[in-house]
Amino acid sequence: MSAVLVHSQGSDRLSAAGLRAMLRELEPRSVSLVDSAAEADVVVYASHVVSGTEMCLLRHQAEQHRAKLVLVVAKIPGIGLHNLVTCRIHAVLSRDEADSDTIGRAVHAARNGEGVFPQTLQGSLVAQLGRLEEEVLRPAGQTLTGLNPRDIEVLRLISEGLGTSEIATKLAYSERTVKNAVHSITARLGARNRAQAVAQAVREGLF
Structure with missing residues (x-):
């Protein structure tokens, strides 16, 4: 240390x-x-x-x-x-x-x-976070993690076992767009890989 x-x-x-x-x-x-x-x-x-x-x-x-x-x-x-x-x-x-x-x-x-x-103090902060997400972030299509609906959909498809090309086809995105989205998602969630990102999303209740 x-x-x-x-x-x-x-x-x-x-x-x-x-x-x-x-x-x-x-x-x-x-x-x-x-x-x-x-x-x-x-x-x-x-x-x-x-x-x-x-x-x-x-x-x-x-x-x-x-x-x-x-x-x-x-x-x-x-x-x-x-x-x-x-x-x-x-x-x-x-x-x-x-x-x-x-x-x-x-x-x-x-x-x-x-x-x-x-x-x-934890209880007060959790309540404030809940109000922030409900009243400000969700109406703007955001979450506390900073992920938008597209990011969450990409994560959901990853959780179903789809690869980059399959996700690109399903969402009508280029493979580069999907790869960039995955990179951004893992960084925002502090995950090392796709599996960790999915696990974190599940813990956050994103899908």
Whole structure:
């Protein structure tokens, strides 16, 4: 497990110092502390509760740098999907329960593109995702995976055992179009091959 480049921040000097002390316990194997968000893979931000002003600052920081964000807060905020995406928040930890090991796991999860959220927040986010898909994406012919109806039809035919030329004939596409579609589909689903893409589509309930 390679060390993650981490920049620590706090809403006040005490929060910042406490967070930095815990992160230092993870050096040098798990994390490597850096002096700015511009150098970091992950920014860890400690606060009692994230205010609207702080969220704006975190959003601006996310726009300027590539670092993902881990929040360590005393009061779990009601984070909307907009803030989750625009601030690149990958983990939210309770300040009372956070220790160096917990923060270390969250940092590595964030670096790997994974999420770590309290159960209460997970429920809220799932509900928001459901509304987003139902009210915005489906009317536009899209899904949360970014796949359109053509992509889903290609996946369905692959699941039935059809090859590239057979799919092209059935859908009246060129073989190049089908190959490009399959490449795009596997990339969007994070799959290594067609079989994995079909399995992921089934798990997502796409067909």
